[in-house]
Amino acid sequence: xxxxTILSLHLGYGGVEKAITTLANMLCQTYDVExxxxxxxxEKPAFEVDKKVKLTYLINSDLPLKVExxxxxxxxxxxxxxxxxxxxxxxIKLHFIEFFKDAFNGIFMYKKRAKVMKKKIKTINxxxxxxxxxxxxxxxxxxGNNNMIKIGWxxxxxxxxxxxxxxxxDSAKDxxxxxxxxxxxxxxxxxxxxxxxxKCLYIPNTLDNYPKKKSLLNKKNLINVGRLSxxxxxxxxxxxxxxxxxxxDWNLNIVGNGDExxxxxxxxNENNLQKRVILHGFKKSDEIxxxxxxxxxxxxxxxxxSFGIVLLEAMSNGLPxxxxxxxxxxxxxxxxxxxxxxxxxxxxSKMEKTILDxxxxxxxxxxxxxxxxxxxxxxxxDEVIKKWQAIFAKK
Numbered sequence: 001x002x003x004x005t006i007l008s009l010h011l012g013y014g015g016v017e018k019a020i021t022t023l024a025n026m027l028c029q030t031y032d033v034e035x036x037x038x039x040x041x042x043e044k045p046a047f048e049v050d051k052k053v054k055l056t057y058l059i060n061s062d063l064p065l066k067v068e069x070x071x072x073x074x075x076x077x078x079x080x081x082x083x084x085x086x087x088x089x090x091x092i093k094l095h096f097i098e099f100f101k102d103a104f105n106g107i108f109m110y111k112k113r114a115k116v117m118k119k120k121i122k123t124i125n126x127x128x129x130x131x132x133x134x135x136x137x138x139x140x141x142x143x144g145n146n147n148m149i150k151i152g153w154x155x156x157x158x159x160x161x162x163x164x165x166x167x168x169x170d171s172a173k174d175x176x177x178x179x180x181x182x183x184x185x186x187x188x189x190x191x192x193x194x195x196x197x198x199k200c201l202y203i204p205n206t207l208d209n210y211p212k213k214k215s216l217l218n219k220k221n222l223i224n225v226g227r228l229s230x231x232x233x234x235x236x237x238x239x240x241x242x243x244x245x246x247x248x249d250w251n252l253n254i255v256g257n258g259d260e261x262x263x264x265x266x267x268x269n270e271n272n273l274q275k276r277v278i279l280h281g282f283k284k285s286d287e288i289x290x291x292x293x294x295x296x297x298x299x300x301x302x303x304x305x306s307f308g309i310v311l312l313e314a315m316s317n318g319l320p321x322x323x324x325x326x327x328x329x330x331x332x333x334x335x336x337x338x339x340x341x342x343x344x345x346x347x348x349s350k351m352e353k354t355i356l357d358x359x360x361x362x363x364x365x366x367x368x369x370x371x372x373x374x375x376x377x378x379x380x381x382d383e384v385i386k387k388w389q390a391i392f393a394k395k
């Protein structure tokens with residue numbers, strides 16, 4: 001039986017972590033699969049892992065939760081917002097000792113994770129190794145067994161950050177394959193790596209479940225699902241809803257937890273939206289499915305989105321989707337005017353009009369919802385795993 005090793009930073013909550021566990025659960029039915037995670041953040045992984053998958057943790061620590069938060073701000077937003085977040089978390093609360101302790105531990109942990117993962121990679125004797133970080137790509141190329149096929153799996157869109165794109169390119173040069181979750185990225189990196197041995201492949205993320213039931217699209221509910229963070233744009237969603245609330249009798253459901261929750265709650269209270277907006281917090285998959293089936297339109301207001309699996313989940317439940325085109329993953333999934341709408345330039349008035357038009361057109365919701373359901377089938381496990389198996393058949 002061929003052995004596959006997947007390298008992960010951690011197995012906490014996040015889109016990449018969900019994709020890793022989903023892939024491992026699919027592959028372990030046919031292959032010997034191991035996930036090597038640098039950090040063990042929780043007693044159990046955030047997403048259920050099949051018992052056939054071997055889990056190996058290298059460090060027990062919850063520090064990455066803080067470190068990753070600031071890293072995301074630096075990567076996706078602006079340096080000033082990073083400073084503001086640190087100032088809020090430490091200095092306003094007068095946690096000076098905690099700040100210096102976390103800063104010191106962060107530097108120490110960064111060095112430790114490199115040391116333990118490099119050492120572990122040297123011992124891996126698998127047929128295939130799948131890396132999920134640029135620095136894992138580097139280490140797999142340098143320290144991995146030459147008999148292994150080395151695969152980079154890139155989930156993040158560069159969002160115009162050429163420094164990050166260059167990092168991906170440099171890390172992938174000595175890999176055998178670089179797997180991208182969008183066609184746009186596959187085309188971009190194929191051009192950049194055409195003189196290298198690394199082949200760039202498009203394999204989308206997988207829809208976990210195709211529900212037996214679907215929304216009847218007759219409930220007066222809008223819904224958004226995602227981490228409550230700045231780049232997901234839920235504050236903009238509240239502003240949009242506040243502008244249309246007097247023109248309809250629909251409600252808004254927001255599912256997810258995150259750093260922005262207090263700010264969202266403050267906006268809801270200041271604008272008297274308590275009876276029209278519900279912040280549900282984190283929900284399990286079956287609970288999210290039930291909420292989707294009791295909604296009629298899915299609205300995404302993300303600034304950035306590498307893939308947007310939540311759009312497919314909404315489509316599989318029969319919901320038409322509306323999103324800003326600034327979220328690259330939305331452009332990958334939504335066919336505008338067919339199974340949803342893409343709104344350019346983060347145009348609030350256009351978004352508001354589009355939502356109201358769908359609210360007032362039940363037949364359009366049904367037509368788009370049906371086409372979205374058909375599209376979602378293309379991302380089911382049986383379809384996606386064939387693309388991975390084509391790689392594994394090379395050896």
